Amino acid sequence: MTDPYLEVLRTRPELAEAAAFPFNFDVSRAYHVEDVHLASGASLEPIAGDDTGGTFFLSGGEAVLYASSEGDAVLIADSVGEALEMQIRLPEWCENLTEDMDEEAMRAAVRGCDAEARAEFAPELDEQRAVLIRGLGLPERPLTELFARAESAAGRTEPDHLLLNSADLCAYRLSAPYRMSLRDVVLGPGREALKRVRAGDLAAEQEAAGDPVLRTGVLRAAQFDRRDADLPLLRRVLEAECGAGTERFEERTLAAVLVALHGHEEDVLRLRQATSGVVTDAGTAVEWARAEEARRHGRDIAAESEFTWTRLAQRQGRVEHARAALIRMLDDTGPDARRLRELSRALEDIGDHAQAARAQAPLLSLQDTASDRASEAYVLARLERRKGDLAAAGRALERARAAVGQGSPAPDADMAGWHRRGIGRLITEEHLELTLAAAGVGDADFARATMAHARRLLDTIGKESAKALSALSTRAKWAVAGR
Structure with missing residues (x-):
């Protein structure tokens, strides 16, 4: 209208x-x-x-x-x-x-x-x-x-x-005055819950310990605003994290640090469980916690990684908040391989393959070894295919083949035996996926050319890897034959 x-x-x-x-x-x-x-x-x-x-x-x-x-x-x-x-x-x-x-x-x-x-x-x-x-x-x-x-x-x-x-x-x-502070956005629920607990709200304490997403926010809020009176809450949170298994190891470690710093003997049993036996008594608890604090769980909120907040945003269902922050971070990132890799993976994780590929392309150019070039070229091909740019995916796979020496009599020394390693299977698999994608959009010539490379790779990689890809290979061959 x-x-x-x-x-x-x-x-x-x-x-x-x-x-x-x-x-x-x-x-x-x-x-x-x-x-x-x-x-x-x-x-x-x-x-x-x-x-x-x-x-x-x-x-x-x-x-x-x-x-x-x-x-x-x-x-x-x-x-x-x-x-x-x-x-x-x-x-x-x-x-x-x-x-x-x-x-x-x-x-x-x-x-x-x-x-x-x-x-x-x-x-x-x-x-x-x-x-x-x-x-x-x-x-x-x-x-x-x-x-x-x-x-x-x-x-x-x-x-x-x-x-x-x-x-x-x-x-x-x-x-700048209008830029979103993702940190404040994602810490908001945890800070509010912590405030309620400190005011004596028993329901808030139960809620903070029982909700895994809110629990993470409360832990982060308590990490940067520490008070002795929070120990009972932190004990409940640690117990909940230990009972949740190992899928949120970082939060469990943070909860253990915040409890262990108090140095109470009554917490040693739970801390021993949380630290896989590293903590054995109150003394080792404090020593371990201080080391972890210095390494990655300190009190300086300004020193915390920006990825902490994007991960928390994603857990809270704030995907657009995470996306906006990651794009701004990428815009501000130069030729820093470690940061580009983390940005690429984080953007792929939220489903933004176009932005992930934007981070991945310069990352590939920064690799010094054939092994690293092969791995990052494979990732770039996957991202380009998923964003729908099949030609770009094909160019990335060409770089992957060059890195492993496929078709060349003398690959780099660090790629010796590549065909028996995981990278061989991954590159082959991506060729098959790209073949299917090309056939799916009606690009018969590109599908046939990509399948030809896939056949050569299937004849080169280890038998177990080729066997694991047999179903995908059959689908790709039929897709090409159908064109």
Whole structure:
């Protein structure tokens, strides 16, 4: 359904003209300087532009996002009507407005800026503003309310309205005051639960210990805000972590550290279980805990890895929060192999194969050994295939074959016996998967070429590996034959 305010502007030229000048909301400029999309995959529709090449977008169906021609983007309003109110009543030439102004001060500031605008370029400003407000049926809100709404919208740009350049997948910039603090977002539930427990809420203690996701948040909150009185809660959390098995080893270790630092003999039995026998008495408990604290579970929240918060966000179901943070991290990462690898795996884990491939491509170029090149080329091929770029996946597999010396009489020394190792099976498997994908989209020539490489690999790798891939191989052969 067309937005009613946009419909009015599109059908009443005199109002559209006034909105375009001097208020810089031109519905005839409903296009952007480059292809863009939202990281979340939500809808994005250009609805107007300004005289600098910037664009107003309908983001996610209702909210209005503004993107400059120089790579900045910010959510400005929750609706088109609200965006128009701000453009008309708090125009762009009023740059000296601040949140600490009261209504009288803000109106005085706008009047002063308007006077300059009338003198310099918009002599009929008052009449144009009145015509637009009346013609669009805009409400008369206090300016302080409009300003507060604009600030609130800007602070909600991330994660749902994160704008990406479609060509290179980099995010548009957002001013620091409006950037999302993922750490505060994901620690919020744990901090609140810890606060309730400290206030004597027994139900909160039971909830914090019983919910594995909330339990992790409480542990992280307690890690950076430690109090002796938290020991009973930490004991319950440790017991729950020990009873949960080994799938959340990091949380179990953190709980053990926080309990062990108190050095109570009564906790030794549970700590012995949590540490696989490392802790034997109260003395070794404190010694072990201090070593773990120095190594990875310290008190300095600023020193904590950013991946701690993205993993917690994912556990909490905040996938878009994690995605936005990981994309920002990737944008800020240079030729750092360790960080690129962690980013690639984290992005793949949340299902963003395109961004994962963006991290993986430079990672592959940083590898020094044939073995590492083969492994990272295999990963890149998998990511490119899953994002739908089969040609790029084929190029990555070509690099994988080159790394293992497939078809070459003399592979690098570190790849001796590659065909009997796991990498041989993985590369072969990816060729078969790519064959199926190519056949599935009707690219018969590419499917046949990829299958030819797969056959040579199947004849080269170990018999057990080839046998394990027999079902997949049969499907790939039939897919090619069917073309």
